[in-house]
Amino acid sequence: MTAEPVVTLKQVDVEFNEAGRQVHAVDHVDLTVERGDIYGIVGYSGAGKSTLVRTINLLQRPTSGAVTVLGQDMLSLGAKELRNQRKRIGMIFQHFNLMASRTIAQNVAFPLLGTGKSKAEIQAKVDELLDLVGLSDRANAYPAQLSGGQKQRVGIARALASDPEILISDEATSALDPKTTASILDLLKSLNEKLGLTIVLITHEMEAVKQICQHVAVMDAGRIIERGDLVTIFADPKEQLTKDFIETTLQLDSALAAVVKQPTVQNLRPDQRLVRLTYLGESTDDPLIAALYRDYQVEANILFGDIQILQGTPFGNLIVVLSGEEQQLDAAFDYLKREKVTITAIHPEEVGE
Amino acid sequence: MSWLAKFFPNVGPIWNGDNGVVNAVIQTLYMTFWTTVIAGILGIIIGVLLVLTDEHGLLPNRVVYWITDKLVNIFRAIPFIILLAVIQPFTRLVVGTGIGTTAALVPLVAGTAPFFARQVQNAILTVDPGVVEAAQAMGSSPLAIIFRVYLREGLPELIRVSVLTIISVIGLTAMAGAIGAGGLGNLAIAVGYNSSQYDVIFVSLVFILLMVFIVQFIGDWWAKKVEH
Structure with a gap:
C-alpha cells in the first residue's frame, strides 16, 4: 500500500456557542488518513469525534485550521465545487437517516438524482448496490419495514452510490445489537478490500475498532491523546483512557x-x-x-x-x-x-x- | 318534496338567483379555492424561507429571518374582520375594486398566507435533521433539499396543516360577506339571521359543514397514503 494521504487535517479547531456557553469541541487536531486505511477514532460521547469527522466533508466548518481531502483544499472550494467534492466522500450515520417517504431503491438512488444519469443507468446502479449489501429482495420496501441492520445496509448502499473514495462512518453500529454490528463491520471490511475504500470510523466501542481498524486514534476533550497502528495501541497503550478502552474489550x-x-x-x-x-x-x-x-x-x-x-x-x-x-x-x-x-x-x- | 317546503319555507324561494343558495355555495367554493391556491403557494415560499434562513437552517440570514418572522406575526395578529377594512386600498390597487367576491381574495390571502407559512415552517421542522444532514453529505444543493427532502419528507405533515388551513379559510370566507363577497356566511347572516329565517341559517351551516368534512376526509386519506 502506497502512503497516499486522502484526508489531512492540520490544526483543525472547532469552537461554537451552545446555549450561551462557548464549546471547544475540537482542539487543534492533526490527522492524516491514508488511502485504503480503516482509521478508527474512539472516544466517549462528547469527546468531539463527531464534530471532528464532520470537518472532513465540511458539514462542520472549522473555526481555524486546514482540511485537505483527496488533494483538494476543502476550505477554498465554492458551494458547487464543495457539493461535487462531497460526492467523493460517503457518510453513514448512527440513526441511518433514511428518507421515510422513499422506498429502499429510491433511497439508494437519491445521490444520483439530478446528475444527468438516465433512469436505466440509475436503476442498474441501484440493483448493483443492493446486491452488494444483500438487500436486492427489499428494493420496494420502505425503511420503516426494515430492521436496524438492514437500514444500515441501505445507508451504506446509498453512501456508495456516487462511487466515493472515502467513507465516513459516524457511530454506524452503535444502535445495533452485537451480532448485527459484527455483520455490518464485516461488510465495511469487505468494501475496504474489494473497492479500496478508505474508511474513517468513529465509535465509542473498542470492540468495533478491534475488529476492522488498521489505525486508531483516541479522543478526549477535543484532542487526540494517543494514536498509532492497532496492534501497537493494544499491546502498549500509554494513556489511561486508552487502557480503559482496551479494558472494555479485553476485560x-x-x-x-x-x-x-x-x-x-x-x-x-x-x-x-x-x-x-x-x-x-x-x-x-x-x-x-x-x-x-x-x-x-x-x-x-x-x-x-x-x-x-x-x-x-x-x-x-x-x-x-x-x-x-x-x-x-x-x-x-x-x-x-x-x-x-x-x-x-x-x-x-x-x-x- | 313537501317536507322540504314545510321545514325550510324560506330556502326554496331563494334557491336560485344572484343572492341564492346555489350562488352562495359557488362563491364560498370560489373564495376557498383561490385563497387556498394563492395563499398555499405564498405560504410554502414564506415557510421554506423561514426554515432556510433560521440560524440552524441551510442558508442562515438573521436579517431576512427577522423581517419575515415579524411580518408573519403581525399579519397573524390582525383580526380578520379588521384586516378586511385595513387592506382595502391595497385591494383596489390589485383588483380594481374594494368590494365583491374577487376583491375578498386579497384579505383572505393576506390573512391566510402568514398562518399557513407558520404551519409550513413547523411541518418542515418535523423532518429529521439527520436526513437533511445526510442529503448535504451526499452533495445535494439547497434547492434539491427543499424539493427532495423538506417538501417530500414533510408531505404527510404538510397535508395535515393544509387541511387545517383550508378549514380556517372556509371559516374566514363567512366574514367576507362584510365587503360584499357573498358566500354562505353572508347568506346565513344577511339573509337568515337578519330576517329571522332560521332555516336559511341551518341550510348554510349544513353546506359549510359538508365542505369541512369533505376536506378533512380527503386530507386524512391522502396523508395516510403518503406516510410509510
Missing part, C-alpha cells in the same frame, strides 16, 4: 479480579509467582508453557488466557502461577524476556474489585 481487569479470589492465589507459596504474560505475534509460535517445564522445571498453572487476533497478529494475555526453584524461576523469566514476552508481576492484595 483483563475483571478477569484478574476473579482470579485473585481463587484459593490457588489466596494461598500462594513462597516458590510461586503470580504473573501476567503478554506476547505479540511470533513469540507465540514457540510452545512457551511446555518449554518452561522442559527446560526450567517451572510449572505454569494458567488461571486466565485470552488471545486476540489484531490485524492478523496474535496478541495473547495469560495470567499464570509459576512454581519452581528461585533460580529456575529467574532463568525462566530471562527466557521469556528473550522470547519478547512481557512479564508483569501481580500482587493479589493490590488488585481492586
Whole structure:
C-alpha cells in the first residue's frame, strides 16, 4: 500500500456557542488518513469525534485550521465545487437517516438524482448496490419495514452510490445489537478490500475498532491523546483512557479480579509467582508453557488466557502461577524476556474489585 | 318534496338567483379555492424561507429571518374582520375594486398566507435533521433539499396543516360577506339571521359543514397514503 494521504487535517479547531456557553469541541487536531486505511477514532460521547469527522466533508466548518481531502483544499472550494467534492466522500450515520417517504431503491438512488444519469443507468446502479449489501429482495420496501441492520445496509448502499473514495462512518453500529454490528463491520471490511475504500470510523466501542481498524486514534476533550497502528495501541497503550478502552474489550481487569479470589492465589507459596504474560505475534509460535517445564522445571498453572487476533497478529494475555526453584524461576523469566514476552508481576492484595 | 317546503319555507324561494343558495355555495367554493391556491403557494415560499434562513437552517440570514418572522406575526395578529377594512386600498390597487367576491381574495390571502407559512415552517421542522444532514453529505444543493427532502419528507405533515388551513379559510370566507363577497356566511347572516329565517341559517351551516368534512376526509386519506 502506497502512503497516499486522502484526508489531512492540520490544526483543525472547532469552537461554537451552545446555549450561551462557548464549546471547544475540537482542539487543534492533526490527522492524516491514508488511502485504503480503516482509521478508527474512539472516544466517549462528547469527546468531539463527531464534530471532528464532520470537518472532513465540511458539514462542520472549522473555526481555524486546514482540511485537505483527496488533494483538494476543502476550505477554498465554492458551494458547487464543495457539493461535487462531497460526492467523493460517503457518510453513514448512527440513526441511518433514511428518507421515510422513499422506498429502499429510491433511497439508494437519491445521490444520483439530478446528475444527468438516465433512469436505466440509475436503476442498474441501484440493483448493483443492493446486491452488494444483500438487500436486492427489499428494493420496494420502505425503511420503516426494515430492521436496524438492514437500514444500515441501505445507508451504506446509498453512501456508495456516487462511487466515493472515502467513507465516513459516524457511530454506524452503535444502535445495533452485537451480532448485527459484527455483520455490518464485516461488510465495511469487505468494501475496504474489494473497492479500496478508505474508511474513517468513529465509535465509542473498542470492540468495533478491534475488529476492522488498521489505525486508531483516541479522543478526549477535543484532542487526540494517543494514536498509532492497532496492534501497537493494544499491546502498549500509554494513556489511561486508552487502557480503559482496551479494558472494555479485553476485560483483563475483571478477569484478574476473579482470579485473585481463587484459593490457588489466596494461598500462594513462597516458590510461586503470580504473573501476567503478554506476547505479540511470533513469540507465540514457540510452545512457551511446555518449554518452561522442559527446560526450567517451572510449572505454569494458567488461571486466565485470552488471545486476540489484531490485524492478523496474535496478541495473547495469560495470567499464570509459576512454581519452581528461585533460580529456575529467574532463568525462566530471562527466557521469556528473550522470547519478547512481557512479564508483569501481580500482587493479589493490590488488585481492586 | 313537501317536507322540504314545510321545514325550510324560506330556502326554496331563494334557491336560485344572484343572492341564492346555489350562488352562495359557488362563491364560498370560489373564495376557498383561490385563497387556498394563492395563499398555499405564498405560504410554502414564506415557510421554506423561514426554515432556510433560521440560524440552524441551510442558508442562515438573521436579517431576512427577522423581517419575515415579524411580518408573519403581525399579519397573524390582525383580526380578520379588521384586516378586511385595513387592506382595502391595497385591494383596489390589485383588483380594481374594494368590494365583491374577487376583491375578498386579497384579505383572505393576506390573512391566510402568514398562518399557513407558520404551519409550513413547523411541518418542515418535523423532518429529521439527520436526513437533511445526510442529503448535504451526499452533495445535494439547497434547492434539491427543499424539493427532495423538506417538501417530500414533510408531505404527510404538510397535508395535515393544509387541511387545517383550508378549514380556517372556509371559516374566514363567512366574514367576507362584510365587503360584499357573498358566500354562505353572508347568506346565513344577511339573509337568515337578519330576517329571522332560521332555516336559511341551518341550510348554510349544513353546506359549510359538508365542505369541512369533505376536506378533512380527503386530507386524512391522502396523508395516510403518503406516510410509510
